[in-house]
Structure formats: structure tokens, C-alpha cells
Amino acid sequence: MKTHRERAGLALVALALIALPFVLAMAGTAWVRITNFAVLFALLSLGLNIVVGFAGLLDLGYVAFYAVGAYVYALLASPHFGLHLPFWVILPIGATVACVAGVILGAPTLRLRGDYLAIVTLGFGEIVRIFMNNLSSPVNLTNGPKGINRIDPFQIGPLNFSASDTFGALVFSGPIKYYYFLLLVLLAVIVINRRLQDSRIGRAWVAIREDEIAAKASGINTRNIKLLAFAMGASFGGIAGGMFAAIQGFVSPESFILNESIMVLAMVVLGGMGNIWGVIAGAVLLSFVPELLRYTVEPAQMALFGKLLIDPEVLRMLVFGLALVLTMRFRPAGLWPETRHRREMSEGRT
Amino acid sequence: MNDILLEARNIGKRFGGVQALKDVSLTIRSGEIYGLIGPNGAGKTTLFNVFTGLYARDSGEVQFAGKALDLGSPHAVAAAGIARTFQNIRLFANMTALENVMVGRHVRTRAGVFSAILRTRAERAEEAGIRHRAEELLHYVGIADHANDLARQLSYGDQRRLEIARALATEPRLLALDEPVAGMNATETTALRSLIEGLRRDGLTVLLIEHDVKLVMGLCDRVAVLDYGEKIAEDVPEAVRANPIVIEAYLGASTA
Numbered sequence: 025m026k027t028h029r030e031r032a033g034l035a036l037v038a039l040a041l042i043a044l045p046f047v048l049a050m051a052g053t054a055w056v057r058i059t060n061f062a063v064l065f066a067l068l069s070l071g072l073n074i075v076v077g078f079a080g081l082l083d084l085g086y087v088a089f090y091a092v093g094a095y096v097y098a099l100l101a102s103p104h105f106g107l108h109l110p111f112w113v114i115l116p117i118g119a120t121v122a123c124v125a126g127v128i129l130g131a132p133t134l135r136l137r138g139d140y141l142a143i144v145t146l147g148f149g150e151i152v153r154i155f156m157n158n159l160s161s162p163v164n165l166t167n168g169p170k171g172i173n174r175i176d177p178f179q180i181g182p183l184n185f186s187a188s189d190t191f192g193a194l195v196f197s198g199p200i201k202y203y204y205f206l207l208l209v210l211l212a213v214i215v216i217n218r219r220l221q222d223s224r225i226g227r228a229w230v231a232i233r234e235d236e237i238a239a240k241a242s243g244i245n246t247r248n249i250k251l252l253a254f255a256m257g258a259s260f261g262g263i264a265g266g267m268f269a270a271i272q273g274f275v276s277p278e279s280f281i282l283n284e285s286i287m288v289l290a291m292v293v294l295g296g297m298g299n300i301w302g303v304i305a306g307a308v309l310l311s312f313v314p315e316l317l318r319y320t321v322e323p324a325q326m327a328l329f330g331k332l333l334i335d336p337e338v339l340r341m342l343v344f345g346l347a348l349v350l351t352m353r354f355r356p357a358g359l360w361p362e363t364r365h366r367r368e369m370s371e372g373r374t
Numbered sequence: 375m376n377d378i379l380l381e382a383r384n385i386g387k388r389f390g391g392v393q394a395l396k397d398v399s400l401t402i403r404s405g406e407i408y409g410l411i412g413p414n415g416a417g418k419t420t421l422f423n424v425f426t427g428l429y430a431r432d433s434g435e436v437q438f439a440g441k442a443l444d445l446g447s448p449h450a451v452a453a454a455g456i457a458r459t460f461q462n463i464r465l466f467a468n469m470t471a472l473e474n475v476m477v478g479r480h481v482r483t484r485a486g487v488f489s490a491i492l493r494t495r496a497e498r499a500e501e502a503g504i505r506h507r508a509e510e511l512l513h514y515v516g517i518a519d520h521a522n523d524l525a526r527q528l529s530y531g532d533q534r535r536l537e538i539a540r541a542l543a544t545e546p547r548l549l550a551l552d553e554p555v556a557g558m559n560a561t562e563t564t565a566l567r568s569l570i571e572g573l574r575r576d577g578l579t580v581l582l583i584e585h586d587v588k589l590v591m592g593l594c595d596r597v598a599v600l601d602y603g604e605k606i607a608e609d610v611p612e613a614v615r616a617n618p619i620v621i622e623a624y625l626g627a628s629t630a
């Protein structure tokens with residue numbers, strides 16, 4: 025049903041995405057890693073988008089599900105308990121445990137809306153982090169603030185994701201292998217999101233966001249449908265967390281602070297709540313821009329002034345913050361808003 | 375024609391110091407248009423909200439189609455077969471007209487997350503059915519041309535029609551309309567009136583709140599009058615119109 029031009033365009037994008045890591049690797053493996061994290065954040069954003077963008081429930085504790093997924097992976101594939109399950113067993117377990125955590129958070133809080141829900145979810149995120157920090161005694165479950173080390177990388181048959189393989193002239197480094205895996209997962213999550221959006225459940229989510237009372241009166245069991253949004257979002261968070269643990273090889277509670285939740289929320293809002301492509305673009309942008317700045321501010325200052333005037337880290341955050349403020353000022357519905365949201369926001373401003 | 379569809383007994387509802395409903399009992403028969411009138415603040419909308427589970431009642435029971443109605447959950451009421459419109463229109467403003475009606479099909483369909491993700495054959499068939507029925511209903515209420523417009527872009531009269539289409543999508547046995555012609559001009563009112571008459575012809579039972587006395591008297595088979603939360607009359611339109619207590623309530627309200 026697609027036109028030839030569309031097909032050609034799609035093929036081109038696919039080729040570019042396949043070639044990308046090798047191009048990046050020429051600039052340094054660090055850039056492949058940064059790209060992997062961008063994809064990871066895109067996954068997180070798509071998960072959060074179900075809760076915030078579709079169903080309209082403000083969740084400030086989303087990182088908790090990422091943490092749950094990461095720790096499930098760490099505990100089941102590291103010397104900590106001496107367990108070394110394969111990743112394709114652990115990722116579904118992590119998604120399930122995160123999903124259960126989502127239901128545990130959702131069930132008692134779904135009466136709340138807006139600010140109240142935001143505060144409760146924020147608290148939940150902190151509770152999970154504090155648990156990870158303290159569940160080291162009397163039984164050492166999480167190893168406390170020291171975190172869990174030497175986590176197994178992915179292994180598919182003979183392919184070890186922490187080592188390089190050479191095929192002819194191509195060197196597949198560990199990060200490049202993760203890149204392809206992440207890309208596949210991202211593709212699957214995009215398809216899932218789009219199918220949900222156009223389904224009976226997706227319509228019910230948007231209906232609740234638009235008018236909860238009318239949704240109830242139209243026969244939607246709003247409690248269950250909201251719970252479903254929480255559970256779905258949490259599962260995606262759990263999967264992303266598992267991959268994070270494997271890529272990083274190390275997890276500690278420090279990785280799951282409130283800032284992370286806010287960063288993911290910023291990606292969703294900046295890109296354009298409810299619009300899948302906008303959300304992905306927001307994630308990519310917010311992952312890359314700070315890194316680009318990191319690599320450019322210092323040389324730029326040296327070239328201009330001959331010495332370092334402002335600490336790169338400080339300037340990076342300054343520019344970053346300014347960019348966010350400006351975007352929200354001039355494009356309040358995000359850079360690539362969902363059409364519905366754009367109309368809503370422009371109405372509020374007239 | 376004469377079997378009872380809905381029977382409410384001793385419904386009571388209080389908001390702080392306001393007794394919005396006091397021991398209201400009424401019966402609605404299958405196939406009739408039942409009018410509910412009364413001065414502003416009489417408790418008409420509150421009674422709707424109790425019937426549809428949106429407000430918790432203080433007392434009373436409702437039997438619907440021979441079964442006790444679960445007034446604790448609005449979606450169960452919708453599933454049992456009561457649909458409604460709102461006095462102050464409540465559409466899903468940023469969804470299209472078609473999507474609004476499709477949402478109304480939710481309660482009569484079943485596809486879940488997994489069948490949606492897998493796009494199973496059953497799910498696709500169900501979706502096609504939902505869309506088809508929604509298109510039919512838009513056509514039925516006369517706004518098929520606006521299927522792809524956002525609900526909030528529709529004219530006031532069309533929004534009222536869209537709300538009716540969404541309510542009909544839930545396949546109700548009883549359709550409750552809260553002031554459906556409020557704010558409409560004479561032409562729109564006449565058109566809506568024939569729409570409601572069509573609903574009765576198609577076998578639906580209608581509960582109608584309306585201030586437009588001419589419309590109520592011309593359309594309804596029976597009329598109940600609420601005043602300060604109490605039912606002060608229930609009869610055929612001519613008898614209600616001649617009832618001195620009713621006249622007193624209306625005159626008292628308009629001179630106060």
C-alpha cells in the first residue's frame with residue numbers, strides 16, 4: 025500500500041541506521057556507546073509516553089521500573105548470587121517484575137490525578153531507590169550503595185557482546201552488537217506502541233485523558249484501563265533496565281535518581297507528548313546535545329581565548345537548560361507534537 | 375409497551391446542607407419517552423448522576439430490566455444498558471467525531487492489549503466492526519459529513535448529536551438525555567425532536583430532562599415533576615400541565 029518513494033525512503037533510512045555504528049566507530053567507540061544510550065532512552069521515553077502521553081497520567085517515578093529491570097538482570101546474571109541465566113530468559117522476567125511493580129504503584133494511586141499523582145509517583149521512585157540502597161542486610165540482596173559488579177554481557181551462541189568479532193573487513197565491537205540489538209528492540213516497541221495507539225485500548229486511554237467522567241459514562245472501566253497503562257509503561261521500563269545492566273556491566277542505586285525520571289519526562293515533553301516519532305526525537309536530542317557540548321565547549325574556548333574560562337560541565341548544563349526553556353516558551357506542545365495536543369495547547373494560549 | 379424497564383425506589387442524595395433528592399421513586403416503562411421537568415436546581419441532573427453511577431447515593435435502589443443496578447460503578451451501568459448525554463456537553467474534545475463514537479463501542483467489544491499488539495484476525499474484524507457501526511451512527515444522527523473533524527470543531531448542535539451517537543454506540547436500552555435542545559435555535563430543536571421520535575420508533579426507551587415545555591408536552595408519554603428534590607407529580611402531559619401543585623412550583627420558582 026506504500027508508494028515507491030516511501031519504500032525507497034524507508035530503505036534508505038534502514039541502510040543509514042545499519043551503517044551508522046561503523047561511521048560512528050571511526051570517531052571513537054565512545055560515540056557508539058552514546059548512541060546506545062540514546063536508543064535506551066528512546067525506549068524509556070516510549071514507555072513513559074504510554075502513561076503520560078496517551079493516558080494523561082503524570083508519572084515522576086518512572087525510573088523505578090528501569091531500576092527494577094536493571095536489578096533483576098544484575099541479580100540473575102552476576103557472581104552476586106552466582107546465577108548466570110541467559111539474557112532472553114531474564115529480560116521477560118524483568119519486564120514482568122516491573123509490570124507487577126507498576127500495578128502495585130498504580131492500584132492505590134489511580135484515584136489521584138495531576139499534581140497529586142505526580143507527587144505519589146515521585147515518592148515511589150525514591151522508595152525503590154532507597155530500598156536498593158538498604159537491602160544489603162540482614163540478607164544481602166542488592167549489595168547496598170556499592171552496587172552489583174561484573175554483570176554478564178549478552179551472549180547469543182558464540183557471540184559475546186563484550187568482545188569484538190571480525191567478519192572480513194568489519195570489526196563488530198561489543199557496543200556495535202548492542203546497538204543492533206537495541207535497534208531491533210526499539211523497532212518492536214515502536215510497532216507495539218503504534219498498534220496500541222490505534223486499538224480499542226489506545227482509544228480508551230485517550231478518552232480518559234480527554235474527559236474521565238465521560239469515559240466512565242461511556243462504559244470504560246477507567247480504573248483497569250489506567251492500570252493497564254501503568255503496567256505497559258512499567259514493562260518497557262523493565263526491559264530497558266535489563267539492557268542497561270548488561271551494557272554497563274554494573275548497577276548501583278545512584279543510576280536511578282529522581283533526575284533520571286525528570287530527564288525521561290523532559291524527552292517526552294520536549295519531543296511532543298503522545299507522538300511516537302516526536303518522543304523518539306526528543307530522546308535522541310536530549311541524549312546527544314549534552315555530549316556534543318561536552319566535546320565542543322572545551323576546544324572552542326581554547327581556540328577563542330587560549331585558555332579555559334568556564335568549566336565545560338557548567339556551561340553544558342547552562343546551555344542545556346536554556347534550550348529547554350526556549351523550546352517550552354516557543355513550542356509549548358513540544359517540537360513534534362501530536363496533532364491533538366498541539367490544538368489543545370494553542371487553544372489555551374489564545 | 376407496558377413492562378417496566380427501570381424502577382427507582384426512595385432515592386436520596388444530599389450535598390452538605392442541600393437535600394438534592396428526597397425519597398424519589400419512579401418507574402419508566404419499556405418503549406416510552408419519560409419526561410423529567412422541574413425548576414432550576416430541582417435535582418434533575420443529580421438524579422441522572424445517581425442513575426448512571428457518577429454520584430454515590432445516600433439511599434435507595436434501582437431495578438433495571440428486572441435486575442438490581444450496580445450504582446457503584448458507572449461502567450457497569452453502561453454495560454447494563456443505560457447511556458446518557460450531559461447537560462454541559464462532555465465530548466472527547468480532541469478526538470475526531472468518529473473516534474468519539476468508536477469509544478462508545480468499548481463496552482460492547484473485548485479486544486485487549488495482546489490481541490491489539492498481535493493484530494489478530496479477531497481483533498482486526500472487531501475493529502472493522504467498531505468503525506462500521508460508528509459510521510452508521512454518525513449517519514443516523516445526521517453528522518456523517520463531520521466524521522473526521524475534531525469534536526471541538528463541531529457546531530453546538532452537532533456536538534449534541536455527536537453525544538447522542540456516542541451514547542447509542544453503547545447499545546443502551548434506556549437513553550437518558552439531559553437538556554438535549556438547550557441553546558439550540560428553533561430549526562435545530564425541530565430536527566432534534568424528530569431524531570428523538572425516531573429513537574422511540576426504533577424501540578428505545580428515553581428519559582428526557584428538558585426545560586422546553588412545548589417539546590416535553592409534545593414528545594413525552596409521561597412526565598414527572600421534581601421540585602426541591604421531591605417528586606411532586608407524575609402523569610400524562612396534559613394532566614401534569616393542569617396540576618395546580620405543578621403550576622404553583624413553577625410560578626413560585628419564577629417569582630422568587
Ligand SMILES: Nc1ncnc2c1ncn2[C@@H]1O[C@H](COP(=O)(O)OP(=O)(O)OP(=O)(O)O)[C@@H](O)[C@H]1O
Pocket residue numbers: 389392394412413414415416417418419420421461
Ligand atoms: N456536585 C455538587 N456539589 C454540591 N451541590 C450540588 C452538586 N450537584 C448539584 N448540587 C446541588 O444540588 C441541587 C440540584 O442540582 P441539579 O443540578 O440536580 O439541578 P437541576 O434540576 O439539574 O437544575 P438545572 O435545571 O439548573 O440543570 C442544586 O441545589 C445544586 O446546587
Ligand SMILES: [Mg+2]
Pocket residue numbers: 418419420461
Ligand atoms: Mg441540570
